[in-house]
Amino acid sequence: MDFKKTKYGRFMNNRVPSDKRYQPTEYEHAANCATHAVWIIPSILGSSFLYFLSDDHWETIMAWIYGFGLSGLFTTSTVFHTVSWKKSHLRTVEQRVHMCDRIAIYFFIAASYAPWLNLRELGPWAWHMRWMVWIMACVGTLYIFLFHERYKIIEFIFYTAMAAVPALVILSMHDRDGLFELAIGGAFYSLGTVFFKSDGLIPFAHAIWHLFVAMGAGTHYYAIWRYLYTPGSGQVKTSR
Template sequence: MKRVNSFQRFMNRRASANCRYQPTCYEHAANCYTHALLIVPAFVGMTLLHRLSDNNWEKITAWVYGMGLCALFLVSTVFHIITWKKSHMRSVEHCFHMCDRVVIYFFIAASYTPWLNLRELGPLAAHMRWFVWLMAAAGTIYVFNYHEKYKLVELAFYLTMGFFPASVVTSMSNTEGLHELACGGLIYCLGVFFFKSDGVIPFAHAIWHVFVALAAAVHYYAIWKYLYKAPSADTLLDS
């Protein structure tokens, strides 16, 4: 019984329908650190892609993707810090909670941007470059109107936006990097299990953060290697 009680201190009861789970102090700390430690690496990664860019279009694409990556970890960290340390500031907390949800839509759009901008696409597929941002805008409108009311609907929106542009990316004639894209997508999907397990598994949200970090790292590696990395000397000689 003592073991059960000591274990339970790391997790509170599961939240009721359409209510937000209240983490323990240990979970709050884990939620903050698991994304706070990635802000600087994300900024460094954005800078690296910018330096590897050969033209203005690649630089703009690197900036858009990098800002989406940095914003994801930064906004998440700020929200969790406010929730942990400033719980009495309900209006500010609510605002950053919405921002935390909104930034996910823009992060998904930003993650697809390098592939849609820097790979050759067909005439119909090229419209996805703009449509993916329209989906992000639609998600933002949804959050500001129905925040925390229909959690399953919101999750369905995230998954739809995550998979729908993939139908275009996977149809590209150049398939380099698609294996990494698929692996990253699978990691995100596996992490969703923990995203919905607050109050069931201790540190579930922090574990979700780890899955997000791993998936983002796989996708970043693919973008760096196949879209930005300078060709090797052997490749230049072969060409």
């Protein structure tokens, strides 16, 4: 691999073929760690806040699940980027942590949908998505164990499908409050993928992707807090 510096010098290395992993510069490594590390504590505090706002056991369970997904995403991502920064002699560890990072994304997507799927009234068939998101997360995890990094395009399709399919079901909610924020959050994630695919083309592309993830997650957190947990938000409880 040729890591000759581009005209951006220490801010970006050359692009690599799609079967190779881009090698960030020192500055990019630092930005990759920082842009997710700063969200670990707020995500724990934010989900604890939801826990304290819960007024039935389903809200409590969802606060735990969502909280684990949210803080787990930022934590595994930070650990992975830190290990990959200081790797050289830690090749296998880096590989394992990278797998955890990818798996955390599947569970994060499932956890982000869980409060909506479980705390809102859904259409007659739509409620099956409550358990299907977790099956999808498990299938994604299985894929990581079997083919990690081998077919990047399949992985990309998996993530996109997992993000988009439950969204169709969410549209069947009887109470449609929060759909606008959910769409805005989804737009942040979608726009972010442009940067996710731009390593070596745009300096700090991966760190910018991280910021889009944080904005998407922040918007979705706001919607969950406002429409599912805030007293008097007028939500209709599901019949469970």
